[in-house]
Amino acid sequence: MTALEAVETGDWVEAIGSQELAEKGRAVVKLEGKQILLWRSGEKIYACNNRCPHEGFPLAEGTMADGCILTCNWHNWKFDLESGETLVGGDALRLYPVREIHGMIALDLTDPPDTEVRAKAVEGLREAFAEHDYERMAREIARYETAGGDPVDVLNHAFVWAADRYEFGMTHAQAGAPDWIALRSRMATNRPAERLIPVLEIVGHLSWDAIMQPGPFPFPDGTADRFDAQALEDAIEREDEALAVALTRAALRDEGADALRAPLERASLRHYQNFGHTPIYLDKTFELLERLDAETAPAVLLPLVRTFCKGAREDLIPEFRSYAPTLEIWQSTGTDVPDAAHFRNQGVRKCLDLISGAGGDIERLYDQLLYAASDAMLHFDAEYRTHVDRPIQQNVDWLDFTHAATHLNASRKICERRPELWPNALLQTGCFLGRNATFVNWEQDVSQWAVTDRRAFFASVFERLLDHGEPLYIYPVHTLKLATALEEEIERRPDAPWAPIALAAMNRYVHEPAKKKHMRRTVTQAMKFVEAQG
Numbered sequence: 028m029t030a031l032e033a034v035e036t037g038d039w040v041e042a043i044g045s046q047e048l049a050e051k052g053r054a055v056v057k058l059e060g061k062q063i064l065l066w067r068s069g070e071k072i073y074a075c076n077n078r079c080p081h082e083g084f085p086l087a088e089g090t091m092a093d094g095c096i097l098t099c100n101w102h103n104w105k106f107d108l109e110s111g112e113t114l115v116g117g118d119a120l121r122l123y124p125v126r127e128i129h130g131m132i133a134l135d136l137t138d139p140p141d142t143e144v145r146a147k148a149v150e151g152l153r154e155a156f157a158e159h160d161y162e163r164m165a166r167e168i169a170r171y172e173t174a175g176g177d178p179v180d181v182l183n184h185a186f187v188w189a190a191d192r193y194e195f196g197m198t199h200a201q202a203g204a205p206d207w208i209a210l211r212s213r214m215a216t217n218r219p220a221e222r223l224i225p226v227l228e229i230v231g232h233l234s235w236d237a238i239m240q241p242g243p244f245p246f247p248d249g250t251a252d253r254f255d256a257q258a259l260e261d262a263i264e265r266e267d268e269a270l271a272v273a274l275t276r277a278a279l280r281d282e283g284a285d286a287l288r289a290p291l292e293r294a295s296l297r298h299y300q301n302f303g304h305t306p307i308y309l310d311k312t313f314e315l316l317e318r319l320d321a322e323t324a325p326a327v328l329l330p331l332v333r334t335f336c337k338g339a340r341e342d343l344i345p346e347f348r349s350y351a352p353t354l355e356i357w358q359s360t361g362t363d364v365p366d367a368a369h370f371r372n373q374g375v376r377k378c379l380d381l382i383s384g385a386g387g388d389i390e391r392l393y394d395q396l397l398y399a400a401s402d403a404m405l406h407f408d409a410e411y412r413t414h415v416d417r418p419i420q421q422n423v424d425w426l427d428f429t430h431a432a433t434h435l436n437a438s439r440k441i442c443e444r445r446p447e448l449w450p451n452a453l454l455q456t457g458c459f460l461g462r463n464a465t466f467v468n469w470e471q472d473v474s475q476w477a478v479t480d481r482r483a484f485f486a487s488v489f490e491r492l493l494d495h496g497e498p499l500y501i502y503p504v505h506t507l508k509l510a511t512a513l514e515e516e517i518e519r520r521p522d523a524p525w526a527p528i529a530l531a532a533m534n535r536y537v538h539e540p541a542k543k544k545h546m547r548r549t550v551t552q553a554m555k556f557v558e559a560q561g
């Protein structure tokens with residue numbers, strides 16, 4: 028009988044002779060593909076993975092203190108080999124049960140069940156999420172997948188962790204998620220990293236936006252007795268978050284998320300608000316719900332409702348004040364559809380007048396507006412990206428232009444279900460056009476941005492997004508959202524007159540990135556502001 032035949036149960040495997048370990052003090056053995064560190068500390072013997080769970084450097088080169096505290100000397104992580112706790116650092120170190128019998132050290136290498144490994148990975152991901160520990164988030168998602176989980180499933184957890192962390196509700200982290208998931212499906216080939224990159228980007232963005240705000244910002248308690256769609260719209264209109272949240276919960280409890288779609292779609296386009304974010308957020312939220320578990324719905328819908336309640340009402344500021352009266356007198360009879368070129372150099376009021384004269388031909392009007400929005404983006408005056416001493420109202424960059432297109436894409440999908448909202452959607456595009464008209468340079472030569480092979484172009488944009496290299500999530504997510512929206516529009520209407528202009532605009536946008544930090548501008552404007560304040 029060998030020493031180990033004396034062991035009754037378990038996958039005990041001979042590791043090393045007791046005498047040899049006693050002489051060496053520590054030893055690394057390779058068993059079943061694992062590199063395992065054995066360490067004799069006084070009368071105790073510990074066994075753990077030799078690869079540090081941080082970056083994989085050998086723990087055999089570490090230092091033992093107080094009998095059981097092992098320090099990895101690369102970055103000073105500390106592990107308690109007695110309790111299994113990671114005292115300094117993050118990820119858990121795998122320990123192995125040890126037996127010493129008849130002069131042999133034996134280890135139980137039985138792997139824990141996959142469900143346990145996945146649960147631990149989610150636990151670790153939550154810790155990493157709280158600190159925006161990007162590398163650890165990647166490791167925990169990888170561990171989840173290695174234990175047989177679908178990485179997309181971790182998003183259910185991340186959305187729940189994120190739900191009450193945003194003071195003003197939803198951000199582009201949620202809004203970009205369905206596009207990242209769609210990109211994952213499109214790119215998932217034999218390159219395994221592509222299964223995880225979009226998931227990491229979503230979790231990372233949620234985490235980043237959460238740690239940038241000193242929350243949490245809990246939602247008001249309570250549920251309404253019954254769901255009432257009109258009451259929800261009215262509560263949003265009155266900025267009554269408590270009631271809007273209570274009604275949303277009632278809808279989810281009694282009828283499901285679909286019951287919320289109509290009132291929220293109407294609320295999303297009721298005003299020119301939130302710089303056009305509301306229809307985009309609405310559209311993306313319902314797309315996202317299709318990818319997540321039903322239990323996650325409140326974690327996605329409550330932040331959306333909060334955004335609706337707290338969104339800025341740009342239609343109340345002087346620049347956009349003609350929006351509401353123009354909407355009020357909208358006629359669905361005019362067919363005098365202006366060419367896109369007519370919107371050049373026109374302010375908000377004129378743009379709205381041009382649009383309202385063509386309410387009887389929505390389809391042609393939509394074409395001209397998407398053309399005009401693309402035309403303006405293509406001719407954005409790059410000088411505004413870098414100026415340092417203009418007034419704050421002229422702090423304009425690409426995102427002011429990309430939103431016009433993504434807003435129209437989201438609005439189009441909403442209005443196809445709810446045609447009565449077309450006047451709102453189209454007039455809001457007019458607000459974008461009129462506002463952006465000041466910030467273009469029609470004299471510049473844009474011929475270099477023409478795209479000849481649209482499929483190859485979109486493929487290259489999406490490919491680049493998977494390793495975009497931007498430290499700030501907000502920029503790549505806008506590129507993704509714009510590319511997704513334009514591709515969707517062009518797939519639907521490949522021969523549309525605006526397609527070549529939209530492609531050229533996108534091409535210029537991806538080649539002339541936004542300036543992401545304005546030190547001189549910020550300080551100059553701050554000094555002028557403070558001086559004017561007196």
Ligand code: FES
Nearest residue numbers: 079081082099102
């Ligand atoms: S590799 Fe061990 S602490 Fe970094």
